Amino acid sequence: MNSLQRPYPLDHTQLLPANWPGAIMQAAAEARSGNLIVIPTDTLYGVACDAFNPEAVRAIYAAKQRPYSKPIPILLADHSDLLRVVRHVPPIAQAFIHQYWPGPLTILLPKHPDLPDEISNNDGVAVRIPNNEVGRAIIRAAGGALAVTSANLTGQEPAETAVDAQNKLAGWVTAVADDGPAPHGAASTILDCTGYELKVLREGPISAQSLLGVK
Template sequence: MSVIDPDHDDGGTMSGTTPLQDRLVDCVDDAAREASLARAAEVVREGKVVVLPTDTVYGVGADAFDVVAVAMVLAAKHRGREMPPPVLVPNPRTVDGLATDVPMYARILMRQFWPGPLTLVVRVQPSLQWDLGETNGTVALRMPDDEIALELLAEVGPMAVTSANVTGHPAATTAQEALDQLGGAVAAYLDGGPRTGGAPSTILDCTGEEPVVLRLGALSAEEIRAVLGTTVLHDSPPAAQEGAEDAPDAVEEPTEDTGRGDLADLVGSVAPSGVLAPADSLRTVAAPRSSGATTTP
């Protein structure tokens, strides 16, 4: 494993000419960690792709606002735009810059369970200059409970991050496993030691007046309801649960990434919110005759 010398100018470290094994940088050794994180932050700012540890498995990601870099992440996984990555944030304050109409219950959940295994699907700020793929106006946000990941996020800002593996292969639990799968598609691999995986995050749709379970994971419905007070937590719609039961969660799933377009894998692209609303909750509103259009809430 390499330990980066911050004073050494290699004319483009982590470029395509860097030997693959040299792209592993040490974050286990405290003496090397600061320099390794600094170099990883530089790589992200250069618009390149990095692998980083999270609180479950290793993730592969890039600057969420760099359109080309996000496309590189999807290309590294052999994944299309129909499966956009979620976005990891360094703290809950970042959410207001990324999302709009965030319900108070979602803020309560962030304060209670972030950092941790809770992914919240919210409505994206329409003015953002980014392109995560076919998101249908939503974005999946999570604050991981991992020191290395949080230090990098604090330095570079929100990152589009998904599990560090080629679609159809097991998610990497070590930096070396990620290197074996992704190879030269990644500029730097932050080695934070093995990650044991564990239960994936619980995913909630927070685009409506009340939250809806899209997939239960490390957090139980009982734990969530305990902090919601009078706000009702709705169970997952049957159609959503069928896709969520065995599908991998980006960044967090310790089992095999099937590459299917299932709900749990598409945590950033719920269409439009993933919620099957009761029939009596919908109404058609006639638009002015000049427009000839109708809308549904």
């Protein structure tokens, strides 16, 4: 599927200011219905869908022209949903979760078997809770776990505003929740906690030096 084969007309994508009555519930309803939406986070705007809907996850790959070899992270609203998406949480990972969630730290953990294969092509899954109340409210109302990655075509600059995300993904997403400019404007730090050795896979707002000092 290429960028010209969008499932909807460009004007079908609705921009929803976060302070509008019903905006959060409308965005969540779109995700629950299997559609792609855009949500704000504390790092960048993200294109999102129900993490347990394989067809919707495949649509993210199509919309972004993203290779299937690049897994899609999962964003949660609350700690209580973590064991729905991971098999277990190693003690060292729990220490990072306690210190940095909600926040711009994505942690790679063992993937729960209930997740569709489309989320990742290996036994790990990248998870975090963003420090953005609007984003978390949408995730919570949509069921607690969304597959989310940056709102842009692969290789493009990621979207830091809702309007930019709408321009990049119009016709692919049905709703864009607008909560103002993303405060960090950079992708989250990724920490691999699946093995015996901690690995920083991507450095973002939280430095590798500060992370590796946490034991």
